[in-house]
Amino acid sequence: MLDALPLPHPFDRRAGAATLRRATSGDIDALITLLADDPISAARGDVASDTDRDAYETALEEILADPSNDLLVVEIDVAVVGTLQLTSIPGMARRGSRRLLVEAVRVRSDLRSSGIGSAVMHWVADAAAPALGAVLVQLTSDAARTEAHRFYERLGYVGSHVGFKYNVPRD
Secondary structure, three states: OOOOOOOOEEEEEOOEEEEEEEOOHHHHHHHHHHHHOOHHHHHOOOOOOHHHHHHHHHHHHHHHHOOOEEEEEEEEOOEEEEEEEEEEEEOOHHHHOEEEEEEEEEEOHHHOOOOHHHHHHHHHHHHHHHHHOEEEEEEOOOOOOHHHHHHHHHOOOOOOOOOOOOOOOOO
16 A cells, blocks of 8 residues: 555545545445446446456455555545545656556546545645655546546646557457
């Protein structure tokens, strides 16, 4: 875990109070549900199938055990309503600068546009990145997520690069 992160972090959104905190193994069902609640993730196989539970549990354990990674959740009234993964990456480029990678940002569909995403992403840039010594916050977003792209641009993120992925064939 990224122990230097200032967590838990309370914040207000338009509809009331929320808390950003580290995920625990007890959050697994809510995390699986958040992934399946997203149409693009669901199209990739995140459909909340019981047969995939072991894979999700293993992934969560690995993320939380890796000191360069953390998985965070947004909680409102003890319900997990959002998540994101952070990875601290040391680098040679930019004169040896550290980057903070943001991945798998999800907010429950009925709470999108409620201020949760903005509050979390402001915390990433204003609190998490400085706490970790990162000079750059970066993220990738599926090309089909045009609303998400507008959201990130409103927050000051710049679409400066083109990303590529390669699906490794499975046996």
